[in-house]
Amino acid sequence: MDSSMSWTATPDAALKQLRAFQPRAGQNYSAERNYDYGPENRSNISCLSPWVRYQLISEECILRETLACHSLANAEKFVQEVFWRSYFKGWLEHHPSVWAQYRSDVNRLIRQLEDKPELQDGYLAASSGHTGIDAFDFWARELVTTGYLHNHARMWFASIWIFTLRLPWQLGADFFYRHLLDADPASNTLSWRWVAGLHTKGKTYLARASNIEKYTGGRFAPAGLAEVASPVAEDEIHSLKPIETRPGCDPSGPIGLLVTEENCTPEDLAGQVEDPRSILGIRTNTDRSPLETSALANAFASDALTGALTRAERRFGAPASLAVTEDWTTALVEWAEGNRIQTIVTQYLPVGPTRDRINQARPVLQNSGIRLLEIPRPYDVACWPNATKGFFKLKARIPDLIQTLGLARA
Ligand SMILES: Cc1cc2nc3c(=O)[nH]c(=O)nc-3n(C[C@H](O)[C@H](O)[C@H](O)COP(=O)(O)OP(=O)(O)OC[C@H]3O[C@@H](n4cnc5c(N)ncnc54)[C@H](O)[C@@H]3O)c2cc1C
Structure with a gap:
């Protein structure tokens, strides 16, 4: 590019x-x-x-x-x-509690913004690119306009957010998550935690003006950056959990193919999924945050899923439809019952908002006699x-x- x-x-x-x-x-x-x-x-x-x-x-x-x-x-x-x-x-x-904790922290911090004018001012200045730190302000606007930042800029940005501006890392991660085209629950949350000194315990990343000057080819040399980066503390202990592989039972009865943002090449499941009766794509525009997700990021996700459904329809020869809804449980049950589907097959859903939605729907699907089969990718299994x-x-x-x-x- x-x-x-x-x-x-x-x-x-x-x-x-x-x-x-x-x-x-x-x-x-x-x-x-x-x-x-x-x-x-x-x-x-x-x-x-x-x-x-x-x-x-x-x-x-x-x-x-x-x-x-x-x-x-x-x-x-x-x-x-x-x-x-x-x-x-x-x-x-292996550490799904990190995601749950992050989501609950973001909700709490966003609610607090109105009651804490100092926090709100700092947050608004940072997220609108008005801090007076030229490099940081440029990246804030670059992110909002393009939906992308270079990896090094992401590291510098996160470091300045946390250690110079002294803002909560979770709000910075949320700002990225709402704007990045590549916004990923794992890479984003864990990279922010890594900069903050929470991923590799006690090891932080400090952005230095000389490093920024060198690696931006002299475009920026910001003054006034923090000179120390003391690790952010947290009380929670995130213990390791064995991965639930949800091994495939053989699909029984009529199958429905579920396509989500987690896998927009459902045609790759051909060979493992035979003769689905119907194909459903499902998403919402509001799952990333209580704040608004950028139109650019939503459009990319929406195009990815729409294109996936067209290709799946062609590949499997079954009708495909798209549900854009807040109520996944009802949409899934109605789709399965309306098409007399007994097993919903989908690619394994990693930790993130899609998994959270499916976890909510799972008991209702079970009570309705509908099984959900997640197929893991051999690459991930390895x-x-x-x-x-x-x-x-x-x-x-x-x-x-x-x-x-x-x-x-x-
Ligand atoms: C604070 C912060 C937040 C981030 N948030 C995200 C995010 O939400 N989604 C995301 O995909 N990446 C994230 N990254 C990682 C990295 O910045 C991007 O993956 C990379 O910049 C994408 O550009 P590229 O495709 O040109 O990468 P390249 O350098 O060309 O690398 C090739 C591929 O490797 C993977 N990759 C590269 N670097 C990393 C990395 N450090 N961590 C994980 N995967 C990597 C990506 O899939 C990338 O497409 C984040 C990094 C930081 C420091």
């Missing part, structure tokens, strides 16, 4: 971008990836994250295509970054058991995983 950034929510657009970037995924990426040259020049990074988020392109596809072009040694850095995503997804699966503590465990297993999953040419 060399000039104007734009993302079209289709698998074809994702593959085209991957192939255009591929030659630069080796040494070029390792040497250049930390530079944020600004929204007009993103040629040093892949810009694939919005597509990966909705699974319009899979991590497996990215890795396979990359390793068809480069040796693992040559593309090591890029490959590791792709596995960072898998690590965060797996880690949150990666997630290695995402229980730090990234190192998964990183050390990358060569094995690549081999086991058949991602590199022999």
Whole structure:
């Protein structure tokens, strides 16, 4: 993506971008990836994250295509970054209480804004790009206008939010989550926690003016940044939970295929899902936050799901419809009963708002005699058991995983 950034929510657009970037995924990426040259020049990074988020392109596809072009040694850095995503997804699966706590904190902090004028002023200045810190203000506006920020800018932004502006990290994460096209419950929440010193306990990330100056190519050198970053404290203990794989029972009786934002390439389930009677796509525009989600971010998510339904209809030869609703339980029960569906099949739903919705609907579906079958991706099944503590465990297993999953040419 060399000039104007734009993302079209289709698998074809994702593959085209991957192939255009591929030659630069080796040494070029390792040497250049930390530079944020600004929204007009993103040629040093892949810009694939919005597509990966909705699974319009899979991590497996990215890795396979990359390793068809480069040796693992040559593309090591890029490959590791792709596995960072898998690590965060797996880690949150093992620590779902972090997500629940984050959601409840955001609700509480947003309610408090009106009663705490100082907090509200600080929050409004930061989220509208009026703090007087030129770099930070630029990124706040860049995020709102484009739906994207470079990884280094995300780190600097989060660090300044927490340690210089002294705002709650959860409100910053919520601001990102409402605006990013790639907004992901795991990567976003856990990256903010990592900057705050909550993910790797006690280890914070401090944004320094000299580092910003170097890696923005001299575009910014902000003054007055915090010089120390004491870790944020929390009382909760988030213990490790075994992952509930919900192993597939064989679907029995007539099947309905459920498509959500968690997998917008349902055609990949062909072979595992046979002859669905009907296909339902379901989403809401309000699940990310009590505050408004940006129109840009909602439009990308909506396009991703609409396109997925069209392709699923073609691939499975069954009628597809879309429900945009706050009441998933009623929509699911009515759809299943109206089509005499006994088993709803969907891709495994990772921790996040979609899983929360389905967890609410699950008992009602059960009482109505409707089973819900979630099919996990072999890639996640292979990666997630290695995402229980730090990234190192998964990183050390990358060569094995690549081999086991058949991602590199022999
Ligand atoms: C505070 C903060 C919030 C973030 N929020 C999100 C988010 O909501 N969604 C999201 O996808 N990423 C998030 N990231 C991670 C990272 O910034 C983006 O994935 C990356 O900038 C996307 O750009 P790219 O596709 O060009 O990445 P590239 O550098 O080209 O990397 C290729 C792919 O690897 C994955 N990846 C790269 N870096 C990371 C990383 N540090 N963590 C996890 N996955 C990574 C992405 O899927 C990315 O598309 C966040 C990082 C920070 C510091």
